[in-house]
Amino acid sequence: MTSSLTVLAVVAAWLLLQLLLLSGLAQDRGQTLLHDQLRADLAAATVPIGGIVAPGTPVAQLVIPAIDLEQVVVEGTSAGQLADAPGHRRDTVMPGQQGTAVVYGRAVTHGGPFADVTSLRTGDVIEATTGQGVARYTVTGVRRAGDPLPQPLAAGKGRLTLVTAEGDGRLAALSAGSAVYVDADLSTEAQPVPAGRLNAVTDAELPMGTDTSAMAALALALGGLLAVAVGLTWLTRRVGAPLAWVLGIAPLLASAWVAGDMAVHLLPNLL
């Protein structure tokens, strides 16, 4: 009884730790790598600006001075792609182009890059650096469920919609359960749109979508975790607890981390 409760406590603690803290570290590292890649791509003028782009490719650098946000945006909005960076929805135009571009970002886990976008005010500036140059957007408002949709875009204009999640009540910071939108109109000149974008995305890439395709990988990761735990138990009997823990702590943490990362795929992509 005692030990099972302890294990439960440890698992819950680990998940909280990973979701709130460790995943943030991983996201930070991911951003560093993506930033390097985007810089190189920009220099080489190979940043994709249209057509079908492989999910996970960095496509833009998003800067919002008002909330001190600097993030590289990757293509794709499923839970996996949003782990390292805000994601650009694959059936919308690229930032800076004519039409509406949609970018999703997490609010709580993985560093919560979009945690503060709801505090943006009308008039705040959003800058997006893409393969077509720097585009400047002006925020027109924050939109929640029930608010009227913005007016239809005139031909040749551009708009950026940031999507994230937020909660309410006492634990608002931790209970981000409803999608919220921030609209911004393009104030610089809109770029032309190359043809060949997708015209639909999977459910996993819609707001609050979950990616069940990670189920198999999760099962494997949990299997690995189990194997490490069994091995550790066996080692404890064989060579005693101190030595066993010294040997086993690193594989245990690593496999727990991997399993946690996989589990995140099954959670809503905006969380």
Next chain:
Amino acid sequence: MRRAVLALTLALTVGALVSPGGATADTSDAFSATKSMERVFEEGGDRVVVDERTVTVKVDHTKNLRGRERVQVSWSGAHPSGGRATNPFGEKGLDQEYPVVVLQCRGRDDSSLPAGRRLARETCWTSTPRQRSVQASERTALWRQDAFASATDREPKSGLSPFPSEQCDDVERLSSRVTPFRAASGTVHVSCSATTMAPEAAADAAFPPAEVAAFTDVDGNGEVSFEVRTATENESLGCSSTTPCSLVVIPIMGISCADGASNECLKTGQFAPGSSNYSGEGVDAAVSPVYWWAESNWRNRISVPLTFATEPDVCDVKDSRAPTAFYGSELLSQASTQWAPAYCLKRDRFKFQHNRMADGAAFALMERGEAAAAFVSGEQEAANDTRVGYAPTAVTGFAVSYVIDRPDNAGELEQLRLTPRLLAKLITQSYTGSTIGQQHPGMAKNPMSINQDPEFRALNPGLDSIAREAGAALLSLSEASDVVESITTYIASDPEAAAFVKGQADPWGMVVNPSYRAIKLPVDEWPLLDKFVPSSAQECRRQISTPYMTQLAAPISSLRKIAEAVLDGWPNVQTKCTRSSVSDPWKMGRVDRQGIGSRFMLGVVGLGDAARLDLRTASLQTKVTRGSGTAFTNASGRSFVAPTESAVRAAVRTARAPRAALGALTLGPETTRRDAAAYPGAMVVYTAARLEGMPKADARKVAQFIRVATTEGQAVGAANGQLPRGFVPIVRTGATAALWKQARAVADAVEAQAPSSSTDAGDDDDTKPVKGAPGDGAPSPSGAAPGAEAPAAAPGTTPSNVPATTTTLEAAPTAATTSSTGRLLMASLLGLLLLAGLGAPAVRIAALVRGGRR
């Protein structure tokens, strides 16, 4: 010389017996004619009549025919046939005795016409050289012994002069005869070998042979459905609205033999009347259809003049105006092809065009203003608040058509009864098809095909029980359609069928395919859910792993294609393994056409197509008065209704009034249940159009269409602008009175175009609606959650006349997207941590305390 004179006198005497003016038409469209005919043997100058018949031929309709349309030819008084072939079409029908040959020939049988427009043997279509050319020894060259043959026909080589000996590989000492085919273009095809035939007669041509040597029963009666071909299907034959053609019916009486004829000529048949010739044994040539062109037979012909409808492309050719396209239901397609010329050929009407499309998609197109109107067959889900009127335009429905041959060469099955549960079994792919399919988990005990199912056998006795892959499938639509919705409603509204789909075994122990168990019905698009891949020793199956049940069902995209598949007896089952050579990879493709005599196929069709192609349609169960849910051995206690005009009318009588004014009536299996005589597959096709915000020019066209379609468009007939068979006319009185009234009301409302609250509908030119936000070529975001995040693409905004920035539109609200996982996850983890973290020490302390007490 003496013989020729004799023949002439003979011809004159016999000619007097024939009543050439016997053709009388009881209605304008049908045909009926009577002719008396004889077989005579000359014996030393005397004429002995060995057989005498008076044959009456009837054809049910002969006017305004279209490609592949089938006409019903029936006759009485003919010589009973013997040696019945399983397949009477084309070459396969030659090995029969005393059949009735039916051919399609170009031209009219009128001696006053110039030769080029008169029908002759040379303009009659056949698909093989054996039907046109013969080489025989002098003794067996019966056409040369024909009492009625002319002197030139008695020559050793005849038919073409000079005789094409080289082309025909002719042997000098044999007697030869060719009947060349003269194409519409004037080209003469010698037709004595596969290479000298007209191009449409190639082996495995696109269409199976239509010419038939049909069987007469022992009472002298017979009937056959004859498929006519237009220039579109057979250019060499070339029948069209401008080139008249005829149907030639030749009751084979046998060759009338001249004096000194051989024994071969005098033969009267070796098969008993009514017997079968399964193995294609040789027959007595003198009474076989192979000599249909010999004068003895040809002179007995009864010619039925046919007229053909204007070609489907007449509107494109004769009317250069831009068409106004209506989109939607394929059920209307037979009517709209007949209607279109009545619009485009009149200057005061617009150019009407019907493009087939799924009902829902067409409705959405109409709502967005990209189409003037949509043809739908039921209330559609509205995407916005624009008011839409539904004008009833045609009463028709779906049918399950079939072609099933009874065993032992007994002809086609004439009545098929189906219950909703049988349809459910077919559509859920619960028959296994073959031993390969029996590996399917959970279906090991199910019959392999429907003809093995005790339920089917109880209702349709007298069929074989050979397992067939085609008998495991109902060929249906791959696309979304109100027809699919109607079929699935029929299944869902029947308690027995619904219980079966939910997983309850039928009284004989058959269970639903687990992939479809408890599928939610009705649906408007049938999903292919079965993923079962069989293991097989077949090399081809080992290389290509593909779901087996899906190969059996293999739905196709249009009702017309299904109708043609049934017409050809050609299931769409995709299990035939082929490869071009042993070194090539295997491919899976469509199975072969079924052999006539063992056909078994079911398909979902529209009533219009079924009537046009003269397909047989199944009677559907309407009511169970006793024994529901239990096993049965015959059809008693269950009523079945065929899709006749009165049954469809009865169904319309059960329709409930629309919920909203000018909305669609509720008609379907859920309403027809009240009347056992009402056909459950009846459907009304509506012209749905916006009542506000439509440009005035379009509104006038739509109103005109509705008014014309519900007045002159409801006159039954085959001519342009009339209502084809397979539709029930909507008239001012009777069952369809409510429909007629509503159509009028909608036409008025459409023309009036109530002013819309937010837009000015005055501007006719600016008809382009606002498309997706990103401008041309860019995708509009959020297909699945419209309006949630992509404001500009939101269909909630009023569709027309939105200038760039001037007007402010009332925008739809942002939809709520929430996730309870997202809301509760962190809090529950935290709670769990607290609970377990505090619980563990608490439990330990409790244990210590208890231990201390002890």
